[in-house]
Amino acid sequence: xxxxxxxxxxxxxxxxxxxxxxxxxxxxxxxxxxxxxxxxxxxxxxxxxxxxxxxxxxxxxxxxxxxxxxxxxxxxxxxxxxxxxxxxxxxxxxxxxxxxxxxxxxxxxxxxxxxxxxxxxxxxxxxxxxxxxxxx
Numbered sequence: 851x852x853x854x855x856x857x858x859x860x861x862x863x864x865x866x867x868x869x870x871x872x873x874x875x876x877x878x879x880x881x882x883x884x885x886x887x888x889x890x891x892x893x894x895x896x897x898x899x900x901x902x903x904x905x906x907x908x909x910x911x912x913x914x915x916x917x918x919x920x921x922x923x924x925x926x927x928x929x930x931x932x933x934x935x936x937x938x939x940x941x942x943x944x945x946x947x948x949x950x951x952x953x954x955x956x957x958x959x960x961x962x963x964x965x966x967x968x969x970x971x972x973x974x975x976x977x978x979x980x981x982x983x984x985x986x
Contacts, residue, residue: 873898874985875963877947879978884967885985886937893923893939894962902983905945913950915972917980919943928958935965945982949973 873888875898888894900920907917922942930953932938938946938959946959949972972978 873963874966875901876983876985877965877980878983879971879980881974881978882968882971884965884969884971886935886963886965886967888937888963889961891926891960891962893926893960896923897945897962898984902981904979904981906977906979907945907947908977909975910946912975913952914946914948915978915980916940916944916946919945923960923962926960928960930954930956930958932959932961935969936961937963937965947972947980 873890873894875886875888877884877886888898897919903920905917905919907915910916920943923939925942931951932948932954933951934949936946936948936959938948939962940946940954940959945962947965947969949969
């Protein structure tokens with residue numbers, strides 16, 4: 851029983867992208883800034899390798915800001931549910947900051963990380979340009 855529970859936990863962490871405290875980023879804009887912890891997966895590592903980035907983001911469905919990355923990130927298992935502060939990847943190149951909780955249609959998102967600060971700075975209509983950098 852314990853072995854099954856440990857195996858299930860390991861599978862869950864592998865597919866959702868367990869958070870690693872040492873890989874942190876800053877997302878800043880004219881509206882404010884937040885820090886986020888990146889997930890421990892190939893897509894988040896490749897995102898980190900692209901930094902620094904400036905990304906133009908648009909509001910989508912009054913739940914998220916979405917912007918295009920310069921190139922696609924690796925394909926990984928996806929999930930449909932997200933919570934406030936989830937950083938996600940829609941498709942191969944769309945970086946998403948969720949400022950509300952919800953559910954996306956199939957095929958879902960790849961979780962890239964979790965915002966540590968007050969993500970409500972993005973909860974406003976309109977476009978925003980963000981700078982994404984590593985936190986040393």
